[in-house]
Amino acid sequence: MNAIETDNMKEATQKAWNKKPLIISGPCSAETEAQVVETAQRLANTGKVDVLRAGIWKPRTKPGMFEGVGAKGLPWLQHAQRLTGLPTTVEVATGKQVEDALTFDVNMLWIGARTTVNPFSVQEVADALRGVDVPVLIKNPINPDLELWSGAVERVARAGVKQIGLIHRGFSSYGNTEYRNAPMWHLAIEMKRRNPEMKIINDPSHICGRRDILMDVAQKAIDLDFDGLMLESHIDPDNAWSDAKQQVTPERLGEMISNIIWRAEDVNSEEYHAALEKLHQQINHLGDELMQIIGQRMKIAEKIGQYKKDNNITILQTNRWNEILERAYAQGEKMKLSREFITRYFDAVHMESINHQNTIMNS
Ligand code: PEP
Ligand code: MN
Numbered sequence: 001m002n003a004i005e006t007d008n009m010k011e012a013t014q015k016a017w018n019k020k021p022l023i024i025s026g027p028c029s030a031e032t033e034a035q036v037v038e039t040a041q042r043l044a045n046t047g048k049v050d051v052l053r054a055g056i057w058k059p060r061t062k063p064g065m066f067e068g069v070g071a072k073g074l075p076w077l078q079h080a081q082r083l084t085g086l087p088t089t090v091e092v093a094t095g096k097q098v099e100d101a102l103t104f105d106v107n108m109l110w111i112g113a114r115t116t117v118n119p120f121s122v123q124e125v126a127d128a129l130r131g132v133d134v135p136v137l138i139k140n141p142i143n144p145d146l147e148l149w150s151g152a153v154e155r156v157a158r159a160g161v162k163q164i165g166l167i168h169r170g171f172s173s174y175g176n177t178e179y180r181n182a183p184m185w186h187l188a189i190e191m192k193r194r195n196p197e198m199k200i201i202n203d204p205s206h207i208c209g210r211r212d213i214l215m216d217v218a219q220k221a222i223d224l225d226f227d228g229l230m231l232e233s234h235i236d237p238d239n240a241w242s243d244a245k246q247q248v249t250p251e252r253l254g255e256m257i258s259n260i261i262w263r264a265e266d267v268n269s270e271e272y273h274a275a276l277e278k279l280h281q282q283i284n285h286l287g288d289e290l291m292q293i294i295g296q297r298m299k300i301a302e303k304i305g306q307y308k309k310d311n312n313i314t315i316l317q318t319n320r321w322n323e324i325l326e327r328a329y330a331q332g333e334k335m336k337l338s339r340e341f342i343t344r345y346f347d348a349v350h351m352e353s354i355n356h357q358n359t360i361m362n363s
Helices: 003-017 031-044 070-084 093-103 121-127 146-159 183-196 204-208 211-223 250-259 271-310 318-334 339-362
Strands: 022-024 051-055 089-091 106-111 136-139 164-168 200-204 227-230
Touching: 003 250, 022 031, 022 200, 022 250, 022 318, 031 070, 031 250, 070 093, 070 339, 093 121, 093 227, 121 146, 136 146, 136 200, 146 183, 164 183, 183 200, 204 211, 204 227, 211 227, 211 250, 227 250, 271 339
Parallel strands: 022 051, 022 227, 051 089, 089 106, 106 136, 136 164, 164 200, 200 227
Antiparallel strands: none
């Protein structure tokens, strides 16, 4: 690229980076030049895509699976970038990959989920990013560990990278069938709470692992005020060399983005704010009551603890606990509370209660 072209792409990259929603799309993997260029062209034709993605180096679970075309795919992506004027992004996992990607004018980089789990690799990538002025997106680690995700962000930030974003791609969980990677939305929301200035993109493709529920996850992410989406797209999804089940054609991708309901985060109407304020107050009030009730519950647990101590009885009595849960399920059903919620809620209350009893019994 000559200097003017470089400047133009930098400007296009900044424009995309600052856009909400930021839509990133492209194939899971670059396979051939024709495939990369045609996908890019057709995605650009939808007018819905801001940044082109393609996996060049693919960390795969098993050897013998397609592990990416490697650096020879970078000129293909450069070709697609020139043709469409769209900025490009690739996954990098080593210092050499960072160098290679930048040599071929890749405009944004992302660190994949399998790399985020490994501080050595993240540090190597971060070191290669020193003095480099491109936006970097960091996917959550495969395991649900916010500290690991935060650690990766910190390493990249310490290398001096100014524009850092997050990608929520779901978390591996044993035996999960509906999703390829369980979204565990609360973790993404907590990560956003900790890093309010960072944009967070949702990756429905790797959460779902299948086409039929992509739209639901994408809509949910937008409803939760995510800043954008990364979605895989392939000209012939069923015959893709990787992640065939979760890719959609560029035209379908365009349709999906059009069908998403984009809600405003906030409006200026006074009436709306007044109504919302009232509801917020009601929620605060109920929240306060809930705290008082839980506090009272703990006081009773402490009394029981004292009683058990005096009579030399164990803290946990399994039968009693089953009885509490069964009662809660039955009541919860009437109140339209899911079993999953009740289990989690009662587990948390139970743990706290045991801790209180424990303090009493060992005092
Ligand atoms: C990808 O985006 O193609 C990819 C490998 O994703 P992840 O790192 O989320 O598994
Ligand atoms: Mn993929």
